[in-house]
Amino acid sequence: MxxxxxxxxxxxxxxxxxxxxxxxxxxxxxxxxxxxxxxxxxxSSGVINPVTGRRVVKTWMADDIIPFAKKAYNKIGYFLRLENLAQEISIIDFVPTPQMLEAFHKRITDEKEESMTFHQNKELLRTRFNFPFEVVEIKSSLNINIWxxxxxxxxxxxxxxxxxxxxxxxxxxxxxxxxxxxxxxxxxxxxxxxxxxxxxxxxxxxxxFAFNKGEALIVSIPGLSKEHIYKMSYTIVPLAEKDLFWVGSDYERNYIDEKPSAMFRAMVENYLQHWLKLPFTVVEHIASIRPANxxxxxxxxxxxxxxxxxxxxxxxxxxxxxxxxxxxxxxxxxxxxxxxxxxxxxxxxxxxxxxxx
Ligand SMILES: Cc1cc2nc3c(=O)[nH]c(=O)nc-3n(C[C@H](O)[C@H](O)[C@H](O)COP(=O)(O)OP(=O)(O)OC[C@H]3O[C@@H](n4cnc5c(N)ncnc54)[C@H](O)[C@@H]3O)c2cc1C
Incomplete structure (x- = not known):
């Protein structure tokens, strides 16, 4: 034995x-x-975002957990000789509603939250995206290549x-x-x-346990910079492969199975057509169940x-x-x-x- x-x-x-x-x-x-x-x-898209929710508050224990995660990925990455396993990246958050704009104003202007700023170069972004309000840049995020x-x-x-x-x-x-x-x-x-x-x-x-299903499209978007993660109702996350991005997700509690659904694909494709000014091609559709509780x-x-x-x-x-x-x-x-x-x-x-x- x-x-x-x-x-x-x-x-x-x-x-x-x-x-x-x-x-x-x-x-x-x-x-x-x-x-x-x-x-x-x-x-998973492997994103570590220090803020969450409509009131854009810090995630639970963020000040302990996120610096720890950064060190842990660097340590295992060094051990396995993986370069760029955990990439520091900022999230370009296209504020989707007036309520969220107010929440961001409170955090940035009133509470002087240093990890967020109103993005200055909106004109460049307007050549790539359609968006309604301000744009916030969230620093101290990580993009992990979990696969x-x-x-x-x-x-x-x-x-x-x-x-x-x-x-x-x-x-x-x-x-x-x-x-x-x-x-x-x-x-x-x-x-x-x-x-x-x-x-x-x-x-x-x-x-x-209280599971929920999440889906994502793997999309080729030539011409989109991989320097940021982009977020509005969905999130676009750069992948290691040329021109490829992960686009998702939803949080479906009443799911029938764990397979990719035609409904999700139709909704995200439609959303991208309105949000993105660049042409894109869907190359894969993936889905899984989150072990939530x-x-x-x-x-x-x-x-x-x-x-x-x-x-x-x-x-x-x-x-x-x-x-x-x-x-x-x-x-x-x-x-x-x-x-x-x-x-x-x-x-x-x-x-x-x-x-x-
Ligand atoms: C669409 C989507 C997007 C997500 N995006 C993010 C994100 O950006 N950031 C983030 O932090 N989290 C994200 N998550 C959540 C994250 O993926 C999960 O919290 C995390 O992967 C859970 O990891 P785990 O190891 O607990 O479970 P799993 O990844 O499910 O691993 C469990 C493993 O156990 C194995 N196993 C189980 N039972 C058996 C058995 N009987 N015999 C043999 N093997 C078995 C399975 O095969 C599997 O390999 C996302 C999830 C989804 C679905």
């Missing part, structure tokens, strides 16, 4: 950073991940026989108080980073009743920033017994998880 410290289920952004940080702390592990091209991490990261880390794991590319089946997993066994592997703990598959996890399925806070830590089972899930719409931060917290909780942020610690659901079976 192969002995490791940790069995990690899933190699999305959560499982990637969790295995990386455990590896950095000298722990042994084995990852199980069935390859699927349309997981949330692979469909490249997942592929490079997977290749590294494959090289050292640290990953099984198969579907994991809970029926074959023995969970004891102080260890787990699965298909010839024995580990101290199993750490579940399954994304939306978490709803089928017998230990954590009672958590308040009712509280909009992640699920991190060990099961209160089964201490050999842990979780990192519920990253919702913010996996690119929350993933590295909470993977580090979980890794350091496991190795050094450090505290997990209370609002993210899964032990807040102790009651729900205790009456699971």
């Amino acid at each position: 192969k002995q490791v410290d940790y069995l990690i289920l899933g190699q999305g952004i959560s499982g990637t950073f969790l295995s990386f940080f455990l590896f950095q702390e000298g722990q042994t592990f084995h990852v199980i991940d069935e390859y699927r091209p349309n997981t949330a991490s692979r469909v 490249e990261l997942l592929t490079a880390w997977r290749d590294y794991l494959k090289k050292f026989d640290l990953i099984s590319e198969k579907k994991f089946d809970w029926n074959d997993c023995l969970v004891a108080t102080n260890h787990v066994e699965y298909n010839g592997i024995s580990a101290k703990k199993i750490l579940c980073c399954e994304g939306v598959e978490g709803m089928n996890n017998p230990y954590f399925k009672s958590l308040p 009712l509280e909009r806070r992640p699920f991190v830590g060990l099961h209160p009743v089964f201490p050999s089972v842990g979780i990192l899930n519920g990253l919702g719409t913010k996996g690119a920033s929350l993933g590295p931060f909470f993977a580090y917290q979980l890794a350091h909780h496991l190795v050094y017994n450090r505290e997990i942020e209370l609002l993210a610690d899964v032990k807040r659901f102790e009651k729900t998880l205790t009456i699971r079976k």
Whole structure:
């Protein structure tokens, strides 16, 4: 039987950073991940935006999480020899409504928020876009090439026989108080980073998951500068490949399946025809389900009743920033017994998880 410290289920952004940080702390592990091209991490645009919502407020714990994410991507990027994994970029936000214009005015003029300014060169933008009001430039954003990261880390794991590319089946997993066994592997703990598959996890399925579907078009837009992310009702994000951009997304709670829908494509194409002054061609249409939850806070830590089972899930719409931060917290909780942020610690659901079976 192969002995490791940790069995990690899933190699999305959560499982990637969790295995990386455990590896950095000298722990042994084995990852199980069935390859699927349309997981949330692979469909994601990988944008870290420090502001959110109609009132353009800072995202939760932004001052801690975003600088941490930047360092974490640089660290793993250096390890895997990936250049430009995390690109600093500004977001050109075409303010869509008078209400949002007011909110931006409040943040920039009254509250002197330094990460945003009213954009000065609107005339150049008018040669590329149609837009109704002012334009705000949001600095300190990051554009992460998550696909490249997942592929490079997977290749590294494959090289050292640290990953099984198969579907994991809970029926074959023995969970004891102080260890787990699965298909010839024995580990101290199993750490579940399954994304939306978490709803089928017998230990954590009672958590308040509230998934939503998101879609995007991959669009070729020759002539559009890749120096910025562009945002109005949809977001245009530069990709590494020549002339290609990711354009999305929506947040559909009442979805029928996880497939790309004709309705989304029609709506975005129509929107782009009015917003963009440049010609464009759609080259691909992708979709996935976000592992969101009712509280909009992640699920991190060990099961209160089964201490050999842990979780990192519920990253919702913010996996690119929350993933590295909470993977580090979980890794350091496991190795050094450090505290997990209370609002993210899964032990807040102790009651729900205790009456699971
Ligand atoms: C359209 C869209 C756009 C997005 N844009 C952004 C963005 O710009 N910025 C941002 O921060 N977030 C964004 N997100 C959200 C982000 O993608 C998620 O928060 C994040 O990817 C979740 O990562 P994860 O590792 O928890 O889950 P996943 O990426 O779903 O990974 C889970 C992995 O576990 C594997 N797995 C699960 N069960 C099993 C099993 N039984 N056997 C084997 N393997 C298994 C799956 O195959 C998968 O590889 C976006 C999401 C979508 C859908």
